[in-house]
Amino acid sequence: MRAEKARAGAILAVDTSTASMAAAIVSGGEVLAEVQTMAERNHSVHVVSNIKNMLADTGMTENELEAIAVGNGPGSYTGMRIAAAVGKTLAWAWDKPLVGVSSLEALAYGAWQRGTGAAGDSANGGEHWVVPVMDARRGQVYTSAFAMAEGTAWRRWADDGVRLMNVWVDRLEERLRGQAAGTVGSLSLVGDFSLHGTEAERLKRIGEAAGVIVALQPFAQEGRWIAELGRMRLEAGQIENPHAFAPNYTQLTEAEVVWKAKQAGEAKE
Template sequence: MGEQTTQGSRDGRLVLAVDTSTAALAAALVRGGEVLREVQSLAERNHSVHTVSAVQTMLEACGVKPEALDGLAIGRGPGSYTGMRIAVSLGKTLAWAWDKPLVGVSSLEALAYGAWPAASAGADGAAAGRAWIVPIMDARRGQAYTARFAAIGAAPEAANPPADGAWTRGAPDAIRLMRDWTDELAAALGAADDASRPDAVWLVGELAQHEAEAGRLQALCPAVRVHALPHWLEGRAVAALGAKRLAAGERDDVHAFAPNYTQLTEAEVKLQEKQAAAEGAVRHDAN
């Protein structure tokens, strides 16, 4: 954890990346796949205090002016309700003020992508040709924000985007009961043909409450190696995925850009229940 600086190339797309969807504040300044500066700080989700200063420090330390940026890559969740809003709000403000393209990145995909180097090296140095990488963010009560991705071969170096076909999504971002998700993964492995069946499955991320499910998945699928890898989300992964979108000419509408909540907050649920009850009362009175 902390702040790191790497000498980068003077060529290539210059991207500022920020994600505050987890307990780790993750930010990076990347040029052409080279990490110029990176911050990964566990601040007990107190991101509202540190995020702006972290971005300012990175830019100043690298001598980068806002006008030199080619775009902003922002992690839009899923994850912490309050945390997601901090990065999204900051990204919208900076993109508007600096007149720079903004692209959103799945925080779950960034979590998985950042763990790919370890997965591609394999356990005990035995490289896997094809791996499923399953990111896990704890959502309490036996639930997790999760998805599934397939990676082929060695991971790109540093913060380079994935090559076409080497990184694909296998399941959407969602909040799921981990026990049910393990059963779904086992079923997907059982249904996979020889061309798509992975050599290994890696559960990565916040595993303190869910590591036992890796063992259960191994018991359900003994023919596939299952690994558990604790891993914190990295700004360089957000930058790499964002750079791929920017290179394709993509950009999100700054005003419409919003977090991916994946579920309603308790307050929103209560509000909807109250509105539904009020509408029911109106219909009853009308009858």
């Protein structure tokens, strides 16, 4: 995508926490360039070349960028590290502010902006809930939850974390039952839940019983929403130290679990 004119104040955004490598250059709400590739194992090979291509396509240089926004997970352990490493390096080399954005929030926000929330919160009255999910293996998902209603701000009501999908659906059911009638009008489960279809369908039935419209919306990460949320964080002064910035792993790798257990054992001796 070629912009007629590259403008100062643009944000370069990148996220590699999912199977979708999402990157974009956004300025003043206008998407100047955007890349989305579905090749999880090749993120490290293509991320830098894709960034270079976007800059070339827009005719921009690093001097015209205002900040770097990075999707900091949760998600693929290796994938998160790729985006974080690239973002930290560019922020340091180009002397640009670095902001971290929850990959789950960007997934939810993007799905809502793409149309879920535009009609969702008014289709059945009340709040519209957006619940993003990414597969985390062994019946688990990376997930969180957000809400939006007409005249109110986008808000988070559940932290990013790793949860068993069936337990998470149980929790959503409990929360729906605890709401006053009409408080929640609709709920969208967004992201990649292809391996959790049984629980997704159960959530739909739970919604029907509670009088809540439940939509199942497959959605892949898009760089423009990393950039938009990054802009919000930048304007709020939520800037990261590029030397200390780390992804939100949410859970330890197997090697780290073994190492910590060993350290704990040695400390008791």
